[in-house]
Amino acid sequence: MHQFYDFFAGGGMALAGLGDHWECLYANDIDENKARCYAKNWGDAHLQVGDIADVEPSQLPGRPDLAWASFPCQDLSLAGSGEGLGGARSGTFWPFWRLMEALRAERRPPRLVVLENVCGAITSHGGKDLTEIVRAICDGGYVVGALVIDAEHFVPQSRKRLFIIGLQQTVKVPAETMKNSPTDLWHPPALVKAHGKLPDALRKKWIWWNMAPPPPRRSILADIVETDATGVRWHTEQETARLLEMMTPSNRQKMDLARSLGRPVVGTVYRRTRPDGCGGRRQRAEVRFDGVAGCLRTPRGGSSRQTIMIVDGKSVRTRLLSAREAARLMGLPDEYWLPDNYNQAYHVSGDGLVVPVVRHLTEQILAPLVDSEELKAAAA
Structure with a gap:
């Protein structure tokens, strides 16, 4: 059983996508509506509701294999304020990373770190925000790489998101999880260009993560539309x-x-x-x-x-x-509990992760990294 922390956990889509072989040791979100949804679906024994800036390292149990952080996108979005990592919302990356540094000081850093955000994070402030994220991760003792995944490959929703993956630099990267050059499917021109702007020291720690294409998507929008929709x-x-x-x-x-x-x-x-x-x-x-x-x-x-x-x-x-249709577009099953209030339910889905995307990323990259003999030896 692999163990992980889930920061900015929302309704628990990371947990749903990681699957049964992953145990969440700790989850955090400041939004009480999302936290209520999380608790209804996954329980609240490991859930802390509140500002990540108030979280102390002592509240984080054990040493996880993975720290997942889908930090807020509003200041990095192309339609947002443009404040980037200096904004009040997207700037919550920094208190998250201070926790990672504190765990490193205690000699129990996560072996893997995954950040998820909008693709605007690639070009925000001319690429300077992405450089700052990559620098923080590399200075924290990780090698790093990124992929852009469009949920359209998995569900009938066009939704491109950036996934940044850091692996402890003391670990030899399994050959099957990396390539020598970017791939058209997962590394669009904007990401390749941003990589080219990184300082040499950071490019030397960059990994072009290798992920197989998913099988053809079998569903279309009409398949998820309700005949008798409720709440609308x-x-x-x-x-x-x-x-x-x-x-x-x-x-x-x-x-x-x-x-x-x-x-x-x-x-x-x-x-x-x-x-x-x-x-x-x-x-x-x-x-x-x-x-x-x-x-x-x-x-x-x-x-x-x-x-x-x-x-x-x-x-x-x-x-x-409808709220249920929105949840289906995120790959959530109909058994997933949603609030009765339309806006609250829609907010949980609209701010969430697409479950099959997380599952594919886990199967193709995260699980092979955690299961590698090198990482097991580093964890010993």
Whole structure:
């Protein structure tokens, strides 16, 4: 049994993805709603609710194989404040890392560290924020590398996320977990460019992690849509008409194509503010019928919540994505407990990890690293 800490644990998606061979020794989150959801699904014996800045090393039991940290993305997101690691939310990386340094001083550092965040972390402040993260990890005694994984390979949701993996530098990296050069699937040009900007000393400690492609995804958006969704209502004809009026000609063409297929077609709509061509900006409705939902976001107002659209000939029906549908898009089973309040339930999913993504990363990289003879010897 492998053991881990789960920081910024949310609803426990890291635990769900890591699987039965991993035991969570300690979990922490400041959000009481997420913590309640975590406790309902996983129990609260190892859960501490509160600010990570208030966590003491003495509260962290044992020596884990892994420390997982999905630290807040708002200040690193392309749509966020732009404050980066100096922001109040994404800056919580630093109190997390102070805990890792304290464990190192006590000679019980995690053998592996995984950080998860939005891809904006790659380019934030011209790449300086990523450099600071990599420097902190390397100075803490780890070699490091990163991958960008799009959840679309696993679930019908377009959701790209950055995963940074650090391994104790005293351990020989198993050959099957690394490559000599980046791969197109997991290492996009932005990440390769950011790697090229790293100081030489950090590039020498960089690993191009090797991960096999997943099997073809078998589900599409229509498979997760509920026939009788709870917690949401179908829009009135007038509300749907207003949504259609907000579409550009290119989006209306998508509607015309969907109507011509002679069968029900399920799509999603996002309302976004776009330039109006006259120097101003206006809200637009953008639709997709490719069987994949757009990236879930937390419900900070109506524009951040996805709308389900079902087109069947001349019939067009719309409603908000339900909380259960959002959970399914994150790879959570229907037995997973969700709050009754729509915004609270949606927030848990929208801020979470996609479970099959964590599972694939675990099977392909984390488990082989933890199970390697070199790491076992280092742990002895």
